[in-house]
Amino acid sequence: MDHAADTFRTDLMTITRHVLNEQSRHPESRGDLTILLSHIVLGCKFVASAVNKAGLAKLTGLAGETNVQGEEQKKLDVLSNEVFVNALVSSGRTCVLVSEEDEKATFVDPKLRGKYCVCFDPLDGSSNIDCGVSIGTIFGIYMIKNQDTVTLEEVLQPGKDMIAAGYCMYGSSCTLVLSTGNGVNGFTLDPSLGEFIMTHPDIKIPPKGKIYSVNEGNAKNWDTPTAKYVEKCKYPTDGSSPKSLRYIGSMVADVHRTLLYGGIFLYPADKKSPSGKLRVMYEVFPMSFLMEEAGGQSFTGKGRVA
Ligand code: AHG
Ligand code: MN
Ligand code: MN
Ligand code: MN
Numbered sequence: 001m002d003h004a005a006d007t008f009r010t011d012l013m014t015i016t017r018h019v020l021n022e023q024s025r026h027p028e029s030r031g032d033l034t035i036l037l038s039h040i041v042l043g044c045k046f047v048a049s050a051v052n053k054a055g056l057a058k059l060t061g062l063a064g065e066t067n068v069q070g071e072e073q074k075k076l077d078v079l080s081n082e083v084f085v086n087a088l089v090s091s092g093r094t095c096v097l098v099s100e101e102d103e104k105a106t107f108v109d110p111k112l113r114g115k116y117c118v119c120f121d122p123l124d125g126s127s128n129i130d131c132g133v134s135i136g137t138i139f140g141i142y143m144i145k146n147q148d149t150v151t152l153e154e155v156l157q158p159g160k161d162m163i164a165a166g167y168c169m170y171g172s173s174c175t176l177v178l179s180t181g182n183g184v185n186g187f188t189l190d191p192s193l194g195e196f197i198m199t200h201p202d203i204k205i206p207p208k209g210k211i212y213s214v215n216e217g218n219a220k221n222w223d224t225p226t227a228k229y230v231e232k233c234k235y236p237t238d239g240s241s242p243k244s245l246r247y248i249g250s251m252v253a254d255v256h257r258t259l260l261y262g263g264i265f266l267y268p269a270d271k272k273s274p275s276g277k278l279r280v281m282y283e284v285f286p287m288s289f290l291m292e293e294a295g296g297q298s299f300t301g302k303g304r305v306a
Contacts (some may be wrong), residue, residue, distance in 0.1 A: 013198035015041055015176065015187045022180050032093045033164065033180065036116055036141070039091035041196060043084045044137060044168040044176055047123070048189060050079060051135065051170040060130045068103040069279070076129050077101055080122035080137065088118050095147040096155050100282055105152060117142040117155050121282040124167075125250025134171035136252025140286035141165065159285030160306040167252045167286065177203070177256065179293040184259075200260075205296040209262025212243045213254045221270035226301075251278065255287050259294055268301065 019037050023029050054060050054076060063078040081101040088094045089106075093114030097106040100121045108114075118141050125135035141164040142157050144150045166178035174189035176196050186200025212233040219227060233243040243263070248254050251267075258265045269276040278284050288298035288305040298305040 009197070012193075012195070013201075015178070015196040015198070018185060018187075018198055019180070022182060025182075032114055032116070033141070036088075036091050036093040036114070036118075037164070037178070039087040039093075040084075040118075040139060040166075041176065043080075043087035044174070044196075045189065045194065046083045046087075047076075047080045047137060048168070048170050048174040050076065050083075051129075054129060055132070067101050069100065071126070073101060074123070074126045074129050076135075077123045077126050084120055084122045084137070084139075088120075094118055095144055095150050098155060098281055100279060105155060107150070110148065113147045115144055115147050117144050117150070119155075119281040119285070121279070124252045124283070125248070128248070128250050128253075133250065134169055134248060134253035135250050136167050136169045136171075136256075138167045138252060138282055138286050139165065140282065140289065156281075158306050159280075159288055162285060162289050165286035165289040167255070167290070169252045169256050171253060171256075175199075175256065177259070177290060179290050181293070184290055184294045203259060203294050205259055205291065205294045206262030207295075209258070209264065210241070210243050211246050211258070211261060211263030213245070213247050213258060213263065213265040214267070215247060215249070216245070218268075218270050218272070221272050222268060223270070226266075226268045226270075251283055251287065255291070259291070259296070 016038060019034050023031060023034050050059055059075050061075055063073045063075045065073050067073050081099055085097060088097055089108055089112055092112050094116050095108050095113045096117040098119040118139055120139040122137055123135060124138050128135050140162045143163050144154055164180040168176040176187045178185055184203040185198055186203055187196035188199040190197050214230060236242060254265045267276060267278045284305055291298045
């Protein structure tokens with residue numbers, strides 16, 4: 001006899017169900033993180049839908065302003081930022097927001113404050129928007145000791161103190177990868193249900209990978225150890241096969257592939273960007289948290305990213 005379960009998944013682990021399960025492991029929890037995450041999920045769904053129709057809805061191209069990083073903002077950078085700021089503030093669970101697109105941190109109105117600080121890159125991979133290549137959103141969440149007296153210094157916590165991090169990739173499918181400090185899980189948006197369903201439980205990065213991922217156009221500005229390392233990927237001296245190069249130029253997509261297929265993603269500091277291009281609070285820390293939770297490593301070149 002034909003079984004519906006052979007064709008359809010009928011017992012769906014939605015992201016809400018998963019987060020509630022995680023919450024029940026902490027009997028003292030009052031569900032604040034669950035509520036915050038559900039607002040982030042809503043933001044991701046909104047942006048996913050906008051990204052899908054970007055070309056049709058006149059959402060491609062520049063917004064006309066420059067952000068604090070000195071980059072020209074795209075319309076989708078600005079829209080996504082607005083979506084997430086609204087989603088995070090209205091959750092009633094945040095006190096400070098730090099976004100790539102806002103020059104200053106946003107201190108939430110005391111009436112709406114909660115105990116979390118969220119650092120986020122609302123739209124990662126802006127240069128790929130107009131050609132329809134995978135882009136994403138990155139977020140990292142910290143807990144603040146006293147929401148009423150929170151200062152900017154308190155926001156500058158080490159990445160290892162994050163309590164949750166994740167990203168959503170708007171790619172050939174929309175995938176949300178999340179860790180609340182107990183491993184990493186991946187969820188795919190089912191557009192017909194409007195729900196993220198767990199498709200990648202307990203993600204572990206393969207111990208060995210055959211791919212390196214870097215913008216080699218920057219090679220002339222690299223230091224010698226970086227140049228030597230990449231040279232070895234192409235011309236190994238230990239008899240192994242050369243690695244394949246894959247580079248999308250959206251950190252979310254490059255990290256996602258690295259997480260699933262293994263290998264290395266790097267954006268080294270160089271003569272042009274002596275502190276590196278990637279932004280610590282909303283790109284490097286959340287991705288490092290996820291990588292380590294998935295059994296991988298994240299390095300500055302000198303030591304652990306933390
Ligand atoms: P964003 O679009 O949020 O500004 O981030 C772009 C970042 C990151 O996504 C990516 O890894 C890197 O910039 C790509 O830089 P290059 O174009 O210099 O390779
Ligand atoms: Mn940018
Ligand atoms: Mn980015
Ligand atoms: Mn961005």
